[in-house]
Amino acid sequence: MTPRFATDVITFYHPGFWAVESAEEVRERALLDARGFWKRVMGTLAETEVTGIELTFAPGDVGSALRAFGSAAAFRGELAARGLSVVSAFIADSDAPDWRHGDRLPEIVADAERRAAFLAEAGGELLVTGLPMRTTYGTRPPFFVDAAYMTRMADIAHAVGEAVSRYGVKLAFHTESHSTLWYERDIDLFMALTDPRYVWLCPDACHIALGGGDPVAVARRHTPRIALAHWKDAVAPIDVHLTVDDTVYAQQQPYMAELGTGIVDWPGWADAMSRTPGADTVLIELDEAADPVTALRSGTEVAKRALAAQLGVGGLREPQIDQ
Template identity: 25%
Template structure:
């Protein structure tokens, strides 16, 4: 029997930064995610939730919440990047493990600024850069697990070098499933024109974690036609609550169920910036929708 443990994340409350006046305060996020009926959450940007393990544990326990994962960005394809990336990983992995989390979601840094659209580096990696990234992730995943006991789950992302279905396969082919697996973000895959079900079918043994989100097809078409940066796309409502977008959730959850694995499936709807009153009703509707998809393995 498989178990799909559904939770939510600060991202679904419009949180992208450790500290930003446009964002929901962390205490309100914790109160509302618990009120929505979820018990599993992610750290979000390091520093948004308390970084003292005892204080964070107290905040979570008082609301009946548990931590599934932390999140960190990487740029391992760049020269001499290991020390900088590992320094961030250590902070996140240490805190995650200290409060009972078992995963760290690793996201590739974007090649263009999400807010301004400014190009920060070329869209495509050279063969040498691909090798540095995949080898670096193998080393990173091994070090994370051996040092802190947490698993690296790699998250393909829009406007990054690991974005399209083709690049996802290239990344998986270059990494070792013993230490690095896939955080399948259903929204980012669809946003970049990929097929989530095809990825699950081709690499079932590499599905280690899920982010559940949907994309508005009309906004996606506009993004593709005008080559809009991701931040602008989010402001246009690119990521929408189910069942208003793609991919369809029931077939996807059914495909995961057939893998007979225990996996976290964290609802992560990009909403930065948003009205402080917007997230809670969406979170409640989304939980009810996912619970009604008819997949027995779904747990909250």
Template identity: 35%
Template structure:
């Protein structure tokens, strides 16, 4: 038995400045500004790269590679779809950062919460409508960190904060908001999928179990990222066993070793730059047991999108191909 699997990549794979002949140490905000000035040449080359790598699809990323700049590049969802069609690509999925979700959860009073929720739902509805026109069924987002990171570079956060059980009341509130977002995207004929961001409320097995139990299975799905779960010291195999049947998109990414969350410090992009040093292309040496992962998926007769990605790859075409070739060579016939 072979998996009914199509390969995509998240275009964050193409975000390394050196791929664009820019300085390797270019800060992320500066890279984002450069793309925002005229995103079309960047999108053209990223789409061309995905096609050259032999992929069937792409996943839109956070800014500057998100749906807003796709729209800015081509003028309409229909025009963007034509660009995909011309390269024999489809849009597998599209990711939105949980910025507006966090604003709802952090709101100081009911009035502020209501306004933040309206903003969340309005932005989600616009994103979902764009995806409907392109023919993409899955809008991906994340939850919030399970504890507060240290904003002071070089100063650890308390490890106990990250290791403590999640507050059930908070988990219930997050699930309620995700159900609300799921309802919004369903009005465009889509479903929501929660990405298993490392160190979030959807990374550790018990948290994912609780979140899935409290959300609508028809409207709120899961995007299982093996590398992110492993980076947080979790068990991607357990998550696949428990929830692969609710995961239309899987990120096939590895990591070298568990990175304790409390040791990450500084502004968000500084922490992100440290995290991505630990990610690995599947098959290149990491902690995920890909053979067992594949056996689990086959036993469940899973079908869907496999996202072969590596954040800000120094050689995206080579690394995308390496991961897929490893699957074809070592895993496809298990």
């Protein structure tokens, strides 16, 4: 089985790619000309082997696609005309309801249903989200990621997962650095508390490694529930307590590496991924590549070499049947 390659639209957020000076200018330009933004993204992907996209926060979000093309169906048609398709949509925008506030459950579910309806019409099948962020270590009063907290998160996940399933969409959780689904223990606890029929996993190799975890071990423990994975590399585990605020993502950047140049065991990861329900998609995660074509070509080559290694030990396995 030969998987399709995909990437997150964040790949195209580097100011240099748009010949501007800042990320804010990229957003402003895309807001003024959403169709032009998407046309260039699609045209650039045509120069690579990547055919799948994951929507994310603005400007590569659901709202931007609708402004550019008017409807999910029209967006799907524009992609299909270029041999492209939507793989997933990541709930990463700032206006998404905060899961920390359990009294907002109706709003949380309605927001997810709106996204799932778009995804279903656009041809995607996965809604990816994360759990709320931790607080900075040492903050008083302390915030503990304990069984009671995870139980509340599991209750919300069940409600959202069941709601989006009615649209033929799966809900998968991303293992974001400094979130409450970061450490191996967080992932194991959350997975143990959630129903595998409604809650899936989207492990990110880089972020798990940044938390001092073993991405391959995590993938092997949760193989039947991995609907999608982010293939991303890490320089080393984060060994200091970063300040968890609006700058935390920028603080994490020095710990991230070009695919194949960091500490992730890619042959082991490829082997683990070949056993999952999400084996048919390899999503290469690149943050703001100045030269997306070169970066995506390089990333796909690393992934292909790792996958080819599996052919040398008996061939790629067929993915497990969805539960």
